[in-house]
Amino acid sequence: MQINYDYIFAGAGLAGLMILDKMIDARLLERKKVLLLETDVKNSNDRTWCFWDDESGDFDNLVSKRWKQALFVNEKQTIECLSGDANYKMIESIRFYDYVLDKLKKYPEIIWKKEKFISFEDKNSSVIVTSNIAKYTATFFLNSVFDVSKIENNIKYPLLKQHFIGWFVRTTNPIFDADCATFMDFSIQQKGNTRFMYVLPFSQTEALVEYTLFSPDLLPENEYEEAISDYLKEKGVTSFDIIKREQGNIPMTVFPFWKSNSRNVLHIGTAGGWTKASTGYTFKNTIKQSERVILLLKNPIIDFRKFHKPNRFLFYDTLFVRVLYRNNALGKKIFSNMFLKVNSKKIFKFLDEESNLKEELEVILACPKIPFIKSLLRFK
Known part of the structure; x- marks a missing residue:
């Protein structure tokens, strides 16, 4: 039956x-x-799932690690992103x-x-x-x-990919600050894409170091791993063991x-x-x-x-994806402008879709204007 x-x-x-x-x-x-x-x-x-949150939040009983500091980095500046009671949680x-x-x-x-x-x-x-x-x-x-396959090669809704390989490493020498994560380190070569390092330290000698791209196409596997190895050397890591690896490909699409x-x-x-x-x-x-x-x-x-209720944040995301899809090298400039010109708390509210129009306008005006205006004019 x-x-x-x-x-x-x-x-x-x-x-x-x-x-x-x-x-x-x-x-x-x-x-x-x-x-x-x-x-x-x-x-x-x-x-693993990571997210910025208040010090006290949902599923805190499951959080295995939290950071009270988190950095945005490019070759010119380092910006502290968390303030007040904000935490970055894993x-x-x-x-x-x-x-x-x-x-x-x-x-x-x-x-x-x-x-x-x-x-x-x-x-x-x-x-x-x-x-x-x-x-x-x-x-x-x-x-x-x-x-x-249902969304690949879609002209109206282009597909960006957040793709990465990460190494959980244990170093011989103490190199990491266990209380400070790195959201985005854009000091690395961009090679015509949006590329950054993402670092989550667990102790002075242990961390997840991840080479991440927001781009339409994946890389050969060895390119991710060579980039991680080069980055560790630049940070003064002379010897390390890879405890485990992780790999991902997250669709970024509207x-x-x-x-x-x-x-x-x-x-x-x-x-x-x-x-x-x-x-x-x-x-x-x-x-x-x-x-x-x-x-x-x-x-x-x-x-x-x-269930679905359209909002203005979908419109913002649509412009962002189209801009980066058409000119993938702009990512570093977009994020650098945002974190240099706007208080990071407002940025996180914007990304969490909890900001007001005034805050959103502040974030939008910090971005390179011409590429977004062009994307807006093409918007249908």
Whole structure:
């Protein structure tokens, strides 16, 4: 006998588990049948999430490291970015997975099947979801499986990529300040792109050192690693061990994923456009978007077509992505102008979509004007 589920989730990553966590807190899973389709058992630390935040914030019990200082660097200046009670925080994914999955154990109606999501068919009154093993039916379907091929080579919505390789290193000599992170170090060669180093120290001899680009195209793997090695040498690191590596490719796009939402289907996470297009940051935005999902689920009549609410920040992100896509070497100048001319607290409010129009105008006027005016004139 086929079970009709109340909810099916394709993918049990950050977005899916965040929504389930908030559904538990809101008591929305009582007597509900839920199916999770996910092949990964989520028992390893497969990524880290970092974000700027107040000293006290959501999921502080999961934070493994926080920095009270963070720097923006170019070849001319070093700017302190955090002020007051602001912190830069790191959450290791395994701690988040363990936390949410432990809460889910109390709900036997939640079934986890280690199956690969293939497709879905919206029947208006229900949704049929197909895995590599079987077909399932649900009232509501939440999909976080991202298919990048749907947005590649899109002229109207160009795709920038935040791509990186990072080394977790242990050095012989003490070189790092364990209380001070480096958001962006643009003192490295740009080579016609937007390239910077990202450094998260854990002690005087241990850090994550990451070579990051905001650009349309990936590099050969050895180019990232040579850049990290050269950077460490320039910082006076004479000998080091690589404890582990991480690699990523985050889409930076304003593609309207929400247009694929329907009454019973909601695309979430990267597949729903929840990754901030101008930064690639996901964690805090996922918290906000998940809270909006919960508000919808509390309604007597649920309609996921009402989930997306366009705002002016989407317009700002659209201009930013188009400018960097057309002239990728401008990134250093854009970010340098912002941090040199605008108080960093206002910049973070702007990037978190919590600023007012006056603050936004201050950030916008700090950017190179001609490229953005040209992008605005092409805006359709």
